[in-house]
Amino acid sequence: MKLPRLSSFFKGMNLTVFTFVMIFLYIPILILIIFSFNDARIITSWKGFTFKYYAQLWENAAIKEAFWNTMLIAILSTVISTLLGLITALGLENKRLKGRRGFMGLLYAPLVIPDILMGVSLALLFNFLRVNTGMVTVLIAHITFCVSYAVIVIQSRLEDFDYSLIEAAMDLGAKPRTTFFKVKLPLIMPGVIAAALLSFTLSIDDFIITFFTSGRGFDTLPIYVEGTIRRGTITTINSLSTLMIGFTLFLVVFTKRIRKSLISFF
Amino acid sequence: MRDKREIKPVNSFNQKIDYILAAPALLWLTIFFLVPYFIVLIYGFLTPDIFDIKFEFSLDAYRLIVDGTYFRPFYVSFRMALLTTVLCILLGYPVAYFIARAKEKLRNTLLVFIIIPFWTNLIIRIFSWRIFLSYNGVLNDFLISLGLISQPLEIMRTDWAVILVMVYVYLPYMILPLYSVLEKLDFTLLHAAMDLGANEVKAFFKITLPLSMGGIFAGVLLVFIPALGAYLIPQLVGDQRSLYVGQVITYKIKNIPRNWPMASALSFTLLILVAVCLLAGYYLYQNRQKTKRFG
Numbered sequence: 149m150k151l152p153r154l155s156s157f158f159k160g161m162n163l164t165v166f167t168f169v170m171i172f173l174y175i176p177i178l179i180l181i182i183f184s185f186n187d188a189r190i191i192t193s194w195k196g197f198t199f200k201y202y203a204q205l206w207e208n209a210a211i212k213e214a215f216w217n218t219m220l221i222a223i224l225s226t227v228i229s230t231l232l233g234l235i236t237a238l239g240l241e242n243k244r245l246k247g248r249r250g251f252m253g254l255l256y257a258p259l260v261i262p263d264i265l266m267g268v269s270l271a272l273l274f275n276f277l278r279v280n281t282g283m284v285t286v287l288i289a290h291i292t293f294c295v296s297y298a299v300i301v302i303q304s305r306l307e308d309f310d311y312s313l314i315e316a317a318m319d320l321g322a323k324p325r326t327t328f329f330k331v332k333l334p335l336i337m338p339g340v341i342a343a344a345l346l347s348f349t350l351s352i353d354d355f356i357i358t359f360f361t362s363g364r365g366f367d368t369l370p371i372y373v374e375g376t377i378r379r380g381t382i383t384t385i386n387s388l389s390t391l392m393i394g395f396t397l398f399l400v401v402f403t404k405r406i407r408k409s410l411i412s413f414f
Numbered sequence: 415m416r417d418k419r420e421i422k423p424v425n426s427f428n429q430k431i432d433y434i435l436a437a438p439a440l441l442w443l444t445i446f447f448l449v450p451y452f453i454v455l456i457y458g459f460l461t462p463d464i465f466d467i468k469f470e471f472s473l474d475a476y477r478l479i480v481d482g483t484y485f486r487p488f489y490v491s492f493r494m495a496l497l498t499t500v501l502c503i504l505l506g507y508p509v510a511y512f513i514a515r516a517k518e519k520l521r522n523t524l525l526v527f528i529i530i531p532f533w534t535n536l537i538i539r540i541f542s543w544r545i546f547l548s549y550n551g552v553l554n555d556f557l558i559s560l561g562l563i564s565q566p567l568e569i570m571r572t573d574w575a576v577i578l579v580m581v582y583v584y585l586p587y588m589i590l591p592l593y594s595v596l597e598k599l600d601f602t603l604l605h606a607a608m609d610l611g612a613n614e615v616k617a618f619f620k621i622t623l624p625l626s627m628g629g630i631f632a633g634v635l636l637v638f639i640p641a642l643g644a645y646l647i648p649q650l651v652g653d654q655r656s657l658y659v660g661q662v663i664t665y666k667i668k669n670i671p672r673n674w675p676m677a678s679a680l681s682f683t684l685l686i687l688v689a690v691c692l693l694a695g696y697y698l699y700q701n702r703q704k705t706k707r708f709g
Binding site for chain 1: 429431432433434435436437438439440442443444446447448449450451453454457466467505508509511512513515526527528529530531533534535536537538539541542543544545546552582585614618635639640642643644645646650660663664667674677678681684685688692
């Protein structure tokens with residue numbers, strides 16, 4: 149079917165805005181990558197090509213520690229929130245479950261409240277309970293903001309689920325347990341993986357909630373970077389940033405699933 | 415078409431199992447999401463201490479909220495969130511439209527280009543804007559070398575820098591929901607309208623825009639609410655003489671002398687403000703749906 153063609157004015161405007169936005173979105177990223185190879189202490193002017201800041205990065209113990217902290221928190225919070233998300237999504241699958249609307253409200257609420265409020269409220273909770281802030285409190289906070297996303301991503305996969313496949317399996321004599329592990333779980337697995345990837349990226353990206361729930365001596369990479377920018381010793385940040393952008397690129401370009409889940413999420 | 419609601423999911427023979435499955439996450443969110451807000455509410459009525467908090471009742475914090483002492487940070491945040499949202503709609507709509515009407519094979523690639531910056535660490539992106547905008551930065555060097563300006567522009571640490579970076583950070587949150595609505599939109603309706611004599615502008619305002627309202631609402635939700643609580647962007651590129659509410663809350667919690675009751679009162683007020691905005695948005699949306707149905 150032939151769709152109406154937009155007139156050249158409309159089309160031209162859309163293309164212009166699109167091009168402008170693309171340039172706008174990529175300027176900062178390109179600058180970081182280029183300047184990470186710049187052989188100058190002051191980052192503004194080009195002084196020649198170097199790998200030296202990558203070498204410095206490798207030797208920096210504080211960055212290494214922050215990196216491992218970030219990974220530890222990300223992996224643990226991903227595993228826990230994805231498992232929680234999976235069983236919760238399965239539990240709330242039946243739309244006629246009593247109280248489902250209220251439960252969904254509780255799950256959606258963290259998504260529509262500014263991050264800073266979650267950070268503040270958790271900080272005060274830990275103060276009220278007289279808990280020392282550190283790795284455990286950061287982990288609790290990360291699970292708290294990841295779990296809602298995990299449930300919702302897995303739920304959207306369950307919405308498209310074809311229940312006749314379950315009926316077919318049961319008709320053919322499979323027991324409920326076999327049906328679940330051999331038919332249902334494999335079919336919703338892409339949703340589970342998408343939820344895990346989303347949780348992982350949310351966790352490694354978070355600054356503000358970690359800022360409020362980590363004590364002194366437990367830095368994740370975003371916390372370390374912010375501190376470094378504030379203190380003004382920023383030579384290694386370019387190279388660190390470039391590596392982190394590379395990691396993002398890898399995730400987005402090479403994992404179709406995260407892309408699809410992200411698009412279907414909206 | 416098979417109706418999903420007709421078929422009972424297999425694992426739901428027993429509602430008890432459903433409750434047991436859902437319980438851990440719901441319990442978790444109750445303890446670490448709901449209960450903390452009650453503590454924020456209570457802490458707002460206590461007495462500040464230099465390092466901690468005293469468990470003595472006091473109305474001082476809320477008195478300062480009610481008498482307008484802290485009106486300014488709320489105003490600054492609200493104004494910037496509103497401006498960011500409007501700019502994101504104006505820039506995001508054409509982009510989403512462009513991608514939705516691109517050839518099907520091209521769409522995914524274009525979306526990836528939108529997602530990559532969105533998925534890059536927030537602090538890193540803000541940091542690179544600092545390099546770009548600073549007094550001796552790339553932009554000023556470039557403009558001077560072109561001979562367009564003779565003196566570097568002071569952009570960093572102004573409201574302009576905040577607007578720029580806020581729009582930069584939140585734009586994908588507007589584009590993605592808009593795209594997902596526009597992609598599903600039946601463009602044959604547009605065809606019909608134009609066949610019946612509507613010109614392109616009229617067809618856009620009568621057909622496309624009303625049908626994509628859901629995407630705009632979702633985008634506004636995803637941009638306006640987080641922008642209202644922004645801390646990092648105004649902290650790293652903004653004018654430090656006009657503080658945003660996120661900054662004030664953070665200072666009261668982190669900096670010594672601490673004032674946790676004040677931070678709590680401010681946080682709770684922000685929470686109420688967010689709730690009011692959400693309800694207003696929801697009400698507007700519902701109303702629109704109704705008038706559409708009967709009008």
